[in-house]
Amino acid sequence: MSRSVRGTGSTNFQPSNSGIPAANICRTPPCLMKSRQECSTEQHRRTAVRGPQQPAGTGTGLRAARACAPPSREIQGCPGSGRGRGRWRRRLRRALAAVSSVGDAARRAGKTEPMLRRALEEFVPRSCRRQRQRPERCLCLPFLGKRRQGAERRRFPGRVLAGPFATMNLGDLGAEVIKVERPGAGDDTRAWGPPFAGTESIYFLSVNRNKKSIAINLKDSKGVKLIKELAAASDVFVENFVPGKLAKMGLGYEDTKKIAPHIVYCSITGYGQTGPMVQRGGYDSIAAAVSGLMHITGHEDGEPVRPGVAMTDLATGLYTYGAIMAGLLQRYKTGKGLHIDCNLLSTQVACLTHVAANYLNCKIEAKRWGTAHGSIVPYQAFKTKDDYIVVGAGNDHQFVTVCEILNLPGVSKDSRYKTNTLRVQNRKELIDILSTRFSEKATIEWLQLFEGSGVPYGPINNMQQVFSDPQVLHNGLVMEMNHPTAGKIAVPGPGVRYSEFAVSHPKPPPLVGQHTVEILKSMLGYEDDAIEELLHTGAVAQHEHRIPGTKHHTPSMC
Secondary structure, three states: OOOOEEOOOOOEEOOOOOOOOHHHHHOOOOOOOOOOOOOOOOOOOOOOOOOOOOOOOOOOHHHHHHHHOOOOOOOOOOOOOHHHHHHHHHHHHHHHHHHHHHOHHHHHOOOHHHHHHHHHHHHOOHHHOOOOOOOOEEEEEOOOOOOOOOOOOOOOOOHHHHHHHHHHHHHHOOOEEEEEEOOOOOOHHHHOOOOEEOOEEHHHHHOOOOEEEEEEOOOOHHHHHHHHHHHHOOOEEEEOOOOOHHHHOOOOHHHHHHHOOOOEEEEEEOOOOOOOOOOOOOOHHHHHHHOOOHHHOOOOOOOOOOOOOOHHHHHHHHHHHHHHHHHHHHHHHHOOOEEEEEEHHHHHHHOOHHHHHHHHHHOOOOOOOOOOOOOOOOEEEEEOOOOEEEEEOOOHHHHHHHHHHOOOHHHHHOHHHOOHHHHHHOHHHHHHHHHHHHOOOOHHHHHHHHOOOOOOEEEOOOHHHHOOOHHHHHOOOEEEEEEOOOEEEEEEOOOOOOOOOOOOOOOOOOOOOOOHHHHHHHOOOOOHHHHHHHHHHOOEEOOOOOOOOOOOOOOOEO
8 A cells, every 4th residue: 555645735745656766756856836936045955966877775875865865956945954954864874774774685675765765755844745756646437327227328428538538638648547437337438339349349449548447336335435535545536427416425526625635626517517407418419519519510501510520528528638737737836626617518619719709799690611611711622523622721822822723813813802801702703613623633633733832731531541641650640559358459649749758658448447456455555355355245346358249249340
């Protein structure tokens, strides 16, 4: 069990059982100060010298101590001279004496490092201790649904994509993401197929990398108790229940913050925590309809169209991801957790941007434009001899270039099309002229003509073309992993790169309850007999390999 030391205005300090080399842990800044400033006064001199680049506790004497000592950075409140220095020396001597008594074999086995660490932790004032010595830990509590007699399980696909997408992005940055699932069937999306790979749906595999799974029965009081214990040991709590449901179980924010005042508690719902629609399920398509997205999506004068992927879910996931990061920063400044309310409706209304602003300021009702743009002409897809090409002229100079490429110099000189405002007013006539010319050549011919012109353009690719595109390949947007039942799988990776660090090496999506025993031991310190009792009573479950062809699904291998 990892022992936590509570610091003033901080979350848990974790000794070196996090899997990170101890030397690396020790050389990170020992605190994030409320003022975000480091003290540079003379009284706060350096307190230790950087040790050699080797794991703490593997050397002897001062070399081992220095590897575990606080870094040389000057931190406000850390004693560096006078009485503080003398107290540090006395504690260091006692620690070294204890190390010397355990023998060379123990030193080689790394058993001295915890002894040194405990002594040196006491030297650093609690207000200065580093707030995080392990990756941020995120507990994900998905909506579990409930079964009615003779009825299918209620599913809320809006929220079972937004939450997993948000936490997957956190996992890509190194967070330890723990997914709480229903024993047996697990997450509903595991059965959302075909297609399937091994025992899992491709849908599930696409949004659950870099996570651990613990299977807990929330209908069992012992299961509820485990959730509380996990929350106390976590940094972030993500849930997507209908508002009020978790509060009835004693797992709402007000209950959770009593046992975990540091927690960043994030709720994902369809419509928010209060209001007339609060008890409705959060479906992507319904939220897209209510928010106006479907009204503006589709062919001009045609029927409303649902986007090809669940954009409302995914946008909510990205909002959630950013909100959690902001919540953690707020927690580091104040030492206090907070509640975050994310919902599909608010996200999609916020994403209406200029379309909403047009109505709010000018009372201009939105309409569907197909692939075209309501305020820029030309900016749309054009049918070619064999396929489509999308061309956008964002300014007057680009429009002249488009006319030159299409060999229509007279069009750019026509007074009706001189400016974008005029082109918008005379959209139909202009688009008819351009469409006729685009239909005369194949897409590849137009692509070659537009290359290097400075005009935005591109083909409409299918999936095969997307993942053979040179730029997609160059950007490394495919992640490959080896899954326990599916074998080698590939999914789209994160769309962001960082100059100073790389995203985490991808780990495959977990099986149901694959990490139950591991989490109970490492996070909560449960002994084998206690875990065995929980397994026996059904409060938790370790993973089971589902047999293809069972009632859960009929496999359709890729």
